[in-house]
Amino acid sequence: MRIRKARLKDFEELYKLGNSIQELKTSDDKGFLEPEDLKYFLTDEKSSFLVTEILFHTHSKIVGNKIVGFSLAVQEGPTYASLVYSAVDPAYRRRGIHSAMLKEQEKIMRERGVNSIYLLATNQDFVNVMKRFGYTEGKRLTWMYKDL
Numbered sequence: 836m837r838i839r840k841a842r843l844k845d846f847e848e849l850y851k852l853g854n855s856i857q858e859l860k861t862s863d864d865k866g867f868l869e870p871e872d873l874k875y876f877l878t879d880e881k882s883s884f885l886v887t888e889i890l891f892h893t894h895s896k897i898v899g900n901k902i903v904g905f906s907l908a909v910q911e912g913p914t915y916a917s918l919v920y921s922a923v924d925p926a927y928r929r930r931g932i933h934s935a936m937l938k939e940q941e942k943i944m945r946e947r948g949v950n951s952i953y954l955l956a957t958n959q960d961f962v963n964v965m966k967r968f969g970y971t972e973g974k975r976l977t978w979m980y981k982d983l
Contacts, residue, residue: 836932838939841884841905843877846870848902849886856922858957867920876907876919883908883916883943887923887932903927906936908944908952916944918954937968 841849850873853859859867868876876882887904904923910916918940923932944952953973956962962972 836887836889836930836935837900838885838887838936841877841886843874845886845902846874846877849873849877849905852902852905852924853920853922856925858961859920859922876909879909881910883910883940885936885939885943887936889927904932904936906940908940910944910947910949914949915951915953916947916949918952921954933964934968 850868850870853867853873856867876884883906885906886902888900888902891899891901904927905920906918906922907920908916908918921933921937921940923936941952952970954965954970956965966972
């Protein structure tokens, strides 16, 4: 397993993975990110976009790397950031991938002077996972959006 900074050349693989993870979809008719937004975050200096990749084997032969998780944090101000996405392919969960990515993301944000990270959770399972990492629930919010 290797965690590294995401690159623009990862776009296709990330877009496919993001849209395959049901928890990331904002509604039944929307994917997790518009393609141009994903490309923006892959090149934005305020963003910390990490991927976790593993060696991909076929018949005991290493054929390359496969991205199995990603984490996107955006520094919103001098001392705070938002964790926009943190997801792992369901087939690779419960292997410490999310934990390793989150620790690396927090390390990067601390190095930038960030002292708090906030996030929006899409389901109670994710809330429970994040509580295990020391995150606490804030006030109740209603998530809203408007297409322009």
